[in-house]
Amino acid sequence: MFTNIDAPTMREMNRSTVLNMIYHYDPISRSEISRKTGLNKTTISYLVDELIDSGLVVETGSESSGQPGRNPILLSINKDAGHCIGIHLEVTFLTAVITNLRGEVKFKSERDLDVADMSGDSLTEVLAQEINLIADQAPESSLGVIGAGIALPGIIYSDTGRAELSNYGIADWNIEESVGRQLPFPVYAANDGHCGAIGESLLRHAKDLVFIYLGYGLGGGIILDGQIRKGVRGVAGSFGHTTLYPMGIQCSCGNYGCWEQYASGQALLRYLHDERVADEFQTANRDFFQHAIHTVKNHSEKYERAFKMFGRYLGIGIANIGSSLNPETIVIGGALNEAADFFLPEIISVVERSLSWANQLTNVITARQDAVPIGASALVILNTVLRSPLVNPAYA
Ligand SMILES: [Zn+2]
Numbered sequence: 001m002f003t004n005i006d007a008p009t010m011r012e013m014n015r016s017t018v019l020n021m022i023y024h025y026d027p028i029s030r031s032e033i034s035r036k037t038g039l040n041k042t043t044i045s046y047l048v049d050e051l052i053d054s055g056l057v058v059e060t061g062s063e064s065s066g067q068p069g070r071n072p073i074l075l076s077i078n079k080d081a082g083h084c085i086g087i088h089l090e091v092t093f094l095t096a097v098i099t100n101l102r103g104e105v106k107f108k109s110e111r112d113l114d115v116a117d118m119s120g121d122s123l124t125e126v127l128a129q130e131i132n133l134i135a136d137q138a139p140e141s142s143l144g145v146i147g148a149g150i151a152l153p154g155i156i157y158s159d160t161g162r163a164e165l166s167n168y169g170i171a172d173w174n175i176e177e178s179v180g181r182q183l184p185f186p187v188y189a190a191n192d193g194h195c196g197a198i199g200e201s202l203l204r205h206a207k208d209l210v211f212i213y214l215g216y217g218l219g220g221g222i223i224l225d226g227q228i229r230k231g232v233r234g235v236a237g238s239f240g241h242t243t244l245y246p247m248g249i250q251c252s253c254g255n256y257g258c259w260e261q262y263a264s265g266q267a268l269l270r271y272l273h274d275e276r277v278a279d280e281f282q283t284a285n286r287d288f289f290q291h292a293i294h295t296v297k298n299h300s301e302k303y304e305r306a307f308k309m310f311g312r313y314l315g316i317g318i319a320n321i322g323s324s325l326n327p328e329t330i331v332i333g334g335a336l337n338e339a340a341d342f343f344l345p346e347i348i349s350v351v352e353r354s355l356s357w358a359n360q361l362t363n364v365i366t367a368r369q370d371a372v373p374i375g376a377s378a379l380v381i382l383n384t385v386l387r388s389p390l391v392n393p394a395y396a
Helices: 010-025 030-037 041-054 120-135 175-180 192-204 265-274 286-297 301-325 335-342 344-353 357-361 371-385
Strands: 057-062 073-077 083-089 093-099 105-112 145-152 163-165 170-173 187-191 209-214 218-224 329-333 363-366
Touching (some): 010 041, 030 041, 030 073, 083 120, 083 192, 083 371, 120 170, 145 192, 175 187, 187 192, 187 371, 192 209, 209 301, 209 371, 218 301, 265 286, 286 335, 301 329, 301 335, 301 344, 329 335, 329 371
Parallel strands (some): 145 187
Antiparallel strands (some): 093 105, 209 218
């Protein structure tokens, strides 16, 4: 991570605090910021002037205070002041988005990418090239492209910042530095499930949230008290490898009966094979997802049964997460969400049946489309625009 090694000054920290307030409580008045932060009004006026000069903040009219006299002027984020690039590297394809500072997608591209035999060096080249091409598509803005975030199906070790992608046979890959060296803006990388959690938490202003990512496998991320929980090695949220059946199917991780063997793209494909359909697919790739979504929507009984089975097993694991972490919201992301009508009711019914009091306040919902690449973009917003050691550095 390209961090500024000098400690931030008090003024920088205060400015970041004010900006975070405007980001999360938009639109908000100067006096309300003072009330929420305890900073005095003179300091806030000064910092807000700096933020307006930087182009990040705009005045957006006034709110009736109900009191006689002048109504306070409200402040908002200038959401199109700059753009961020979010990349999601999946096992078989790559999705890229350009978002504004509110995570709204301005451009999207998707392509197959076979990285099975690539080294860290060649993947570095591919990513740098891809990001350079995407950056050319960014709309004009005063701050331009602020940075790029990369969501990976692997581990970013907390102590070294180096990535390991076991699906690609890549270990000890210094991704942020090696890709960032070839670009004119900083690069941040995180596990795909962590990116989804960061994005959904930032854009929903949710402080206690679990994100489940359904792709080829099943990943996730945990936000508690507004912070991503990475764990001692950086693998917190790897729910796919929690055991559902000790005597179950063997998993790629070496254990038996992992949850992702029963609830993932690959598991859905197996349920369909059990129904003697989808034989033309051997792996849960992008074509398979599109085919499965299309077919289940066309009232295929076999597909409906397979999706229901998939939903049931998802529900069992989700109920476990609800009981152990008691989040406000569990958000499910991934391409299969387009067919959520065929598995979400099953999840909710399993969660309700296994209901402990802890689950009663937990909502299970689907994520926005492209939650993971948008989350990669949110990683940039957090680490650049909103960065502060004091306020909600959800991924630092
Ligand atoms: Zn496993």
